[in-house]
Amino acid sequence: MLTIRNLNVHYGGIHALRGIDMDIPENKIVTLIGANGAGKSTTLRSIMGLTKISGGSIQYNGEELTMHKTKDIVEKGIVLVPEGRRVFPNLTVEENLILGAYSRKDKEGIKKDMDWVYGLFPRLKERLWQKAGTMSGGEQQMLAVGRGLMSKPKILMMDEPSLGLAPLLVKEIFNIIKEIHRQGMTILLIEQNAKAALEIADYGYVLETGAIVLEGKGKDLLTNDEVKNAYLGDAK
Template identity: 75%
Template sequence: MLSITDLHVSYGGIKALRGIDINIEENKIVTLIGANGAGKSSTLRAIMGLIKIDEGKIKYDDEDLTNHKTMDIVKKGIVLVPEGRKVFVNLSVEENLILGAYTRNDKAGINKDIEEIYKLFPRLKERSWQKAGTLSGGEQQMLAVGRALMIKPKVLMMDEPSLGLAPLLVKDIFDIIKEIHSQGNTILLVEQNAKKALEIADYGYVLETGRLVLEGEGQKLLRDERVKEAYLGEAK
């Protein structure tokens, strides 16, 4: 469905990605794990056309999307929930959701989908009139996910969705990811909470300083001694 081949990205003279290959199959949860600076967010930003690619190819259903404009990539159904939520703080919850549907012009469908988002996130319905900037961190994360779903994505990419959240809310966010996946969505998940990410992932990739060092089924990586020691806080 979405494939990345020999991807190289640099910022100035610093290499962020050094020839990685990733494949995201339809209706799967795929996760990228690794330490800060490993290249996880750079991978998502490259897919979305937010940074220029030095070398490599990004294909979606065999169509080359390498260095396409972000708007064109979104129109293909590839959507990013960015790190740090990035909600429109001075707009209401509902206005944020409406803006999420900016590529659409089916008003009845948009209204229907807003109600579906409210079913998925009842707290957002309770706060539909409230400015997004007054929401808690967990509620803002729910809004960021809901806003992305308004585009009706085929591939939903999420950058550190649990970052900065209390443990109980982290569980809620991962439950929501599983629910979204159960509705037929393909998900590419970047997470520092490697244990939680691998527990729900069909497949995982481990990045270190811009290179892929391990890959495999999520449950297999959970049992890998190298992953346990480096990312799960478990000694050999």
């Protein structure tokens, strides 16, 4: 579905991504784990056309994306839920969600998807007219995911969705990710919470200083000694 080959990115003299190869198959959860500064967010930004690449190929269903604008990539069905949530603080929950569907023209479909998002996130429905900036971090994260879903993506990319959340909310966010996937969504997930990400991932990649150093099924990486020592803390 999404194929990345020999992806390179430079920031000035820094070689931020070093020949990355990744595959995101349809209806799978793929996770990319690694330390801060490893290049995880740069990978997602490159896919979205937000970061200029210096070499390589990004193909979606055989079509090269690297020459497309971000708006066109979104319209093709690839959507990023950014790190830090980035909701519009002075707009209401409903207004934020409507903005997620800005490129769509199907009014009935938009209404149907709004109801679907409210079904996934009942708390958002309860706070329909609340300004996003007054919501808790967990509620804002739900809104950011819901806004992403309103564009009717085929691939939903999520950058650190559990960052800064209390453990109970982290569990809730991951349950929602699993439910979205169960309903047919392809997901590319970046997470510092490597254990939680690998537990739900079909496949995972480990990124270190801009290069893929390990890859495999999520459950296999969970039991890999290198991954345990570097990212999972106490492996007992």
